[in-house]
Amino acid sequence: MKAVVFDLDNTLFDHTGCAVAGLRSWVTELGITPTDELIAEWFVIEEDQFNRFLAGELTHQGQRRGRLRAFLPVLGLPVPVADAELDEVFTGYLTQYTNNWIAYPDARPALEVARSNGWRVGVLTNGSTRQQNAKVAAIGLADLIDVVCTSEALGVSKPDPLAYQRVCEALGVEPGETLMIGDNLELDVIAARAAGLSAHHLDRAAGATLTQLVGRQ
Ligand SMILES: [Mg+2]
Structure with a gap:
């Protein structure tokens, strides 16, 4: 191996943990008790809207507005008509989400x-x-980290084989000498292997850690 490529959300970066903490704070600010059911509903909406962004149907800001149009009624709150007002409401969530941004404890040791x-x-x-x-x-x-490749910058997203090939190009290595590690079995493992990389699945629920996967060759 000459290179390793990590997924970011829920691999190096604790997206779910940050989003749950941020969501609890934001919903409380809105005067509503954050229940597990509300949080589960948020993630269903997030996935649906984010997939539409990845498919090119919505802009990044558009999927944020879509999330609020779907979620505010779940909270029993009115949905602002104007995009600018929706954006302002989303800023309330974003501030709390950003305040909670954190890496997994094994991220830095694995990179080292x-x-x-x-x-x-x-x-x-x-x-x-x-x-x-x-x-x-x-x-x-x-x-x-030498290179961060986003689907937005590449113009293609995982699981398109081009996404994996482009990150290898950016690193100056061949797919066959590159290891991919991530939490999503389909996007970070199966599709990465189909593009010619080696890949390990980060299954934290099963006890896997980043340091273990980087060390296991
Ligand atoms: Mg991920």
Whole structure:
């Protein structure tokens, strides 16, 4: 191996943890008790709207507005008609989400192992360039990562084989000498292998850790 490529959300970056914490604070600010059912509904809506962004049906801001149009009625709140008002409401959530941004404790040690192996280090993430780079910087990992490739910047998203090939090109390595690690079995493992990379699945629920997967060759 000459390089390792990590997924970002729920791999290096604890998206679900940050989103749950942020959502609880924001919903409370709105005067509503955040229940597990409300939180589960938020994630169903988030996935639906984010997939529409990845499919090119919505802009990144558009999927945020779509999330609120679907979620505010769940809270029993009125939906503003004007986009600017919706954006202002979303800022309330975004502020709380951003306040909770954090890396998994094993992220930095895993990147350090990769560096000590002499590997190039990349990130391949489906998301917006501005937000994903802001996350990498905020969680203090930017100094250990050579390349961050977002679906927005690449113009293709996982599982398109081109996405994996482009991150390898950006790192100056061949797919056959690159390891991909991520939490999503389909996007980070099966599709990565189909594009010619090696891949390990980060199944945290089953006890897998990033340091273990980077070390296991
Ligand atoms: Mg992920």
